[in-house]
Amino acid sequence: MSQLRIPFHEKVAYGLGNFMPTAITATGGMAMYFYTDVAGLSAAFIGALLLLVRIVDAVWDIFVGRRVDATRTRWGQARPYLLWFAPVVSIALVASFTVPPLEGLARTVYFVLAYVALWCSYSLIMIPFQSLLPMIAPDPDVRLRMAGVSSFVQFLFVVGCAAGFPIMKDVLSDGVPAQGFQRAALLFGGLGLLFTWLCFAFVRERVAPMSGPRADLKADLRALVGSRAWRAGVLAQCALGTLIGLPLAAGVYYFAAVIGKPQLIGPFMGLGGVGLVLGVVLSDQLTRRLCKKRVYVGSMLAAALLLTGLTLGGPDRLPLVFVLSLLANICLGVSAPISYSMNGDIADDIECRDGKRVVGTLIATINFASKVGAGLCSAIVGLVLSVTAYHAGAPEQAPQALQGVVALMSVIPAVVALGVAAIMGWAYPLGRAQLSQMNEQLGQRRAAAAA
Structure with missing residues (x-):
């Protein structure tokens, strides 16, 4: 175990940085309803818009990751982005849930620009925030403890x-749905700005x-x-994105049909x-005693x-359904902080082997893999429903x-979980x-470089 001790308030402050990204992804589930039923856009157009955002995301994330790796300021590499771009994300969130006094093509253009701006600014917060963890905690054990607190929050x-x-959005609407969405976005954007700035203020980069000059892409x-x-x-991250999304996407069909x-x-x-x-709490106890790879x-x-x-x-065994689902989610919760901390371990592995520190670019590629997994989840659900002749809205299936x-x-999802276990058990080194040997080598190198 490392002798480095990160104060508990700094761990909590880092966890607070999760609010803004979480708020954007959580409100994303309401975006389709807002744009079709409140803003009056067609479902086909919204589908095309979501696809456009994913395409832009794929390129933009790599650019942001590269910029984080190249950034040098008195505040560090990743922390400045939390200071600079938190207001931009808050404004973009409110703009995305605001119906402008425009009509026709002008309104459509507004929503396209607002939604693309929201997810591009989201990357300007999310990738630096995730890149912070290996910069705050150079030791794998300390990094894992910090990831546990962050995952819990x-x-x-x-x-x-x-x-x-x-x-x-219902409480604040005063009977006007568009007003309710805008005010709710304003509330969540304001809280996100506050929590992101608290994260910036109370964490510090230690690595x-x-x-030397930055290498090319x-x-x-x-x-x-x-x-x-x-x-x-x-x-593993691609498969995990699919695994987490399947019960969420299929749950509505399961309980309805x-x-x-x-x-x-x-x-x-x-x-x-x-x-x-509960899984995050259990993960902390297990990984204090066992190898985190084996726990994963x-x-x-x-x-x-x-x-x-x-x-x-x-229908006649609902308690069994709820108990098994609770236990399965506990297992997924156990893996969450481990998966989170492994990004820093991989960055250390590359630095130890090649002498390159590519945290931002690494986080961007891992995030892209997760998005691909989420896309595969939607494709799997659609394919299965299509092949099995599921009829939407039918009283009997x-x-x-x-x-x-x-x-x-x-x-x-059980097969996907087995795939994740196989990848991490056989392919992850x-x-x-x-980790102990690698941490010792990097500690000596960094001490020599500082001297």
Whole structure:
């Protein structure tokens, strides 16, 4: 264990930095409804807009990651972005949920620009924020403890934002839906600005950037691709994005068509959030005693077993459905801070092997893999529903359609969880012994460079 001790208030302050990204992703679930039912745009147009944002995102994230790696200021590399761009994100969030006094093409152009600006500014906060962790905590064990506190706070924000935004947009509407959305966005944007600036004020970067000219993008990408840990991490993060998204996307269909009680989807999601928080607490205890790589693999295997058990659920076995889902989410919560801290471990591995510090670019590629996983999740759900002849809104579904929905909640995510376990167990090379040796080597190099 490292002798470095990061104050608890700094860990909490870092966790507060999760609010702004969480608020944007949580309110993203309401964006489709806002643009179609409040702003009056067509669903086809909104679908095209979301695709456009993803394409822009893919290029923009790499650019932001490169800029973080190249930044040198008296505040550090990543912290300045939290100071500079938090107001931009807040303004973009409010603009995205504001209906302007415009008509026709002018209104359409406004919404396109506002939504693209929101997600581009989101990257200007999210990538530097995630890049901060290996800069704050140079030691893998300390980094893991800090990731645990951050994940705990993040999951509290997930539950609060997912439930809070729909409530506040109704409370603040005064009978005018557009006004409710705008005021709720203003409230969440203001809180995000406050929490992001608190994160900036109370955390500090302890790992100095490497001296010398920055390598070009091709050289940095070669360093990433040459890392076995990065290759495994990208594959695992892509699969994890799919795994987390499947129950969320299929849950509505499951409770509406299979269980016959769509009103239970809210309690089901809320219980899932509780499971994630409990998993983070358990993760801290397990990783203090065991190798975090083994804990990660074990949590994925346990999640696969529990998800498979959901095939035994049904309308007459609701307690079993809720208990198995709670336990599966606890397993996913166990893996969350480990997955988060592994980004810093991979950055250290590349620095130790190639002498390159490419944290921002690494985070950008990991985020892109997660987005690809989320896209695969949507494709899998759509494919299964199509192949099994699911009819939207029909009071009765064919048996094969019901089986397809059950598979989306159980067998399919279980197979994905097994895939994550296999990748991390066989392909990911950084166990406790390797991390200890690598940390010692980097400590000596950095001490020599500082001298």
